[in-house]
Amino acid sequence: MKNRRSARLPAKLSPTRRDESAAQGIWSGTISFSLVAIPVQLVKAVEPGRVPFRMLHSRDYSPLLRRMVCPKEGKIVPPDEIIRGYEIGPDKYILITDEELEAVSPERSRTIEIVEFIDMADVDSIYYDHPYYLVPAKGGEKAYRLLVEVMRRTKKAGLAKFVLGEREYLVAVKSSEGALALITLHYREEILSDEEIVPEEGTIDAEEKSRLKKIIEGMTADFNPDKYADERRNKMTKLLRKIAKKRAPVEAPEVEEAEGEGPVDLIAALEESMRKVKKNR
Amino acid sequence: MAGRAIWKGYIHFGGFDVSVKLHPAVKEERIQFHLLHRRDHIKLKQQMVCAYEKVPVPTEEQTRGLELEKGKYLLVDPAELEQVEPEESRIIEVHEFVKTEQIDPVFLDRVYYLEPGVPSKGYNALAGALRDMDVAGICTWTMRKRSYLGALQMSGKILRLNTLRYADEVISVKSLELQEIPLAEKELKIGSDLINQLTAPFQPQKFENEHQKKLQQLIDKKARGEKIAILRPRRLKPTTSDKLLQTLEASLKKVA
Numbered sequence A: 001m002k003n004r005r006s007a008r009l010p011a012k013l014s015p016t017r018r019d020e021s022a023a024q025g026i027w028s029g030t031i032s033f034s035l036v037a038i039p040v041q042l043v044k045a046v047e048p049g050r051v052p053f054r055m056l057h058s059r060d061y062s063p064l065l066r067r068m069v070c071p072k073e074g075k076i077v078p079p080d081e082i083i084r085g086y087e088i089g090p091d092k093y094i095l096i097t098d099e100e101l102e103a104v105s106p107e108r109s110r111t112i113e114i115v116e117f118i119d120m121a122d123v124d125s126i127y128y129d130h131p132y133y134l135v136p137a138k139g140g141e142k143a144y145r146l147l148v149e150v151m152r153r154t155k156k157a158g159l160a161k162f163v164l165g166e167r168e169y170l171v172a173v174k175s176s177e178g179a180l181a182l183i184t185l186h187y188r189e190e191i192l193s194d195e196e197i198v199p200e201e202g203t204i205d206a207e208e209k210s211r212l213k214k215i216i217e218g219m220t221a222d223f224n225p226d227k228y229a230d231e232r233r234n235k236m237t238k239l240l241r242k243i244a245k246k247r248a249p250v251e252a253p254e255v256e257e258a259e260g261e262g263p264v265d266l267i268a269a270l271e272e273s274m275r276k277v278k279k280n281r
Numbered sequence B: 001m002a003g004r005a006i007w008k009g010y011i012h013f014g015g016f017d018v019s020v021k022l023h024p025a026v027k028e029e030r031i032q033f034h035l036l037h038r039r040d041h042i043k044l045k046q047q048m049v050c051a052y053e054k055v056p057v058p059t060e061e062q063t064r065g066l067e068l069e070k071g072k073y074l075l076v077d078p079a080e081l082e083q084v085e086p087e088e089s090r091i092i093e094v095h096e097f098v099k100t101e102q103i104d105p106v107f108l109d110r111v112y113y114l115e116p117g118v119p120s121k122g123y124n125a126l127a128g129a130l131r132d133m134d135v136a137g138i139c140t141w142t143m144r145k146r147s148y149l150g151a152l153q154m155s156g157k158i159l160r161l162n163t164l165r166y167a168d169e170v171i172s173v174k175s176l177e178l179q180e181i182p183l184a185e186k187e188l189k190i191g192s193d194l195i196n197q198l199t200a201p202f203q204p205q206k207f208e209n210e211h212q213k214k215l216q217q218l219i220d221k222k223a224r225g226e227k228i229a230i231l232r233p234r235r236l237k238p239t240t241s242d243k244l245l246q247t248l249e250a251s252l253k254k255v256a
Helices: A004-008 A098-102 A141-154 A206-218 A231-246 A266-279 B078-084 B121-133 B185-197 B210-223 B241-255
Strands: A027-033 A036-044 A053-057 A064-070 A082-089 A092-096 A111-119 A128-136 A156-164 A167-176 A179-185 B007-013 B016-024 B034-037 B045-050 B062-069 B072-076 B091-099 B108-116 B135-143 B146-155 B158-164
Touching: A027 A156, A036 A141, A036 B241, A053 A064, A053 B072, A092 B034, A092 B210, A098 B210, A111 A167, A128 A141, A141 A156, A141 A167, A141 A179, A141 B185, A141 B241, A167 B210, A206 B121, A231 B062, A231 B072, A231 B078, A231 B146, B007 B135, B016 B121, B016 B158, B072 B078, B091 B146, B121 B135, B121 B146, B121 B158, B135 B158, B185 B241
Parallel strands: A027 A111, B007 B091
Antiparallel strands: A027 A036, A036 A128, A053 B062, A064 B045, A082 A092, A082 B034, A111 A156, A128 A179, A156 A167, A167 A179, B007 B016, B016 B108, B062 B072, B091 B135, B108 B158, B135 B146, B146 B158
């Protein structure tokens, strides 16, 4: 384990949670190809490695929670009093319920149907959006293992669309070290054209190019991501450790457990979890 | 059209420099909803509220802390952290080159187009060399007070810079604790045949965001006061392990 040094620190000071079980599912449903259906859960594949600061109230050191607040009353609005609205004019909204939203594409909201298989090498990396893993749910273990193994052998990935919350995702499902990795892809229309900024078609200076190739050759190695650490995060952790030695922590008042970081509602929570990972990029 | 340039810098390695401008390469457009108070349809705002007092907390009463143990926080002044902020620099420093195929997609984060900063032969020579060798440059740079790790790649006619995630930001497959389950060679053979039968070239233009259109139709319908039929999401019956071979055979028959 690389982070042995930080083992003595409070768990939370170590910013990444690499070894923590990733089992908190973002979504559960079925992945299918042809007639085979596999119950699965969608889980995170990446965790932004930020130092996990919390915002506190400077008066009582109580942690702050993100909540929906009515600006008129200045009060927290509980989840069951919240509804989704689409703005059609100033202060005019069309109300949309969760059930209506799920009914938009009912065939895709609980099923990731692989419609075809592709060669992953054909996918330009510009399409890659965000990675996740799929893990098998009860009863799906064998079919899951089969799909992992045959995609590994054939070097193919499955293409599918599925709906989560307010969005429909185009995804590639591929075999990755014995697991199914799911990568959301951008739609064609989301890729911006590079036409206006491509360099002028000039002749390539052959001498300069071969000189560069020699330099590049001398600098070529195997890709080893472990070599590159987030220097800033390491420095920050060191600094915080120093501060922790000098300064006593403050104590927050006790709050009932029920008031934890509860989701506003299910769909919003799903959306939020997708959005959060995106925002942190 | 590519987005506006967001940053300017120099690619630098082994005595070679070329100036570039970063442009976003992807833009997402989505239908936006607001969250409303069910009673009076007032638009709600997301705010930080005190977990103890249950009241919204203005920015000037918010402070940053790090939880050392349950309920105990180390207060940290943002000014204290300034010393670890990366130094401003315009250099995208390439440390080494790797075969492009070695970079697992899980590491790829954001992508930028690189426009030549000034018309230069260097840009075209570098682009040509990367294309010929099918390699990507692993590089680091500082942009807007943040340090980045990235892969410099050639694609089409333009250089691209893809930000990379750090290794410890990727959750390992091992932590998923997946079960090893033995499979019969026959199952694997039929499964592979099935996949090969279902293989097609990747044609991204084939896939439209239909859902977005249907969502717009739903909104329009409701705006006209029409009733919305509620359809239950489709749920498939899982293929159990004793039915797997049979299901694969039936699938293959269907597509063959």
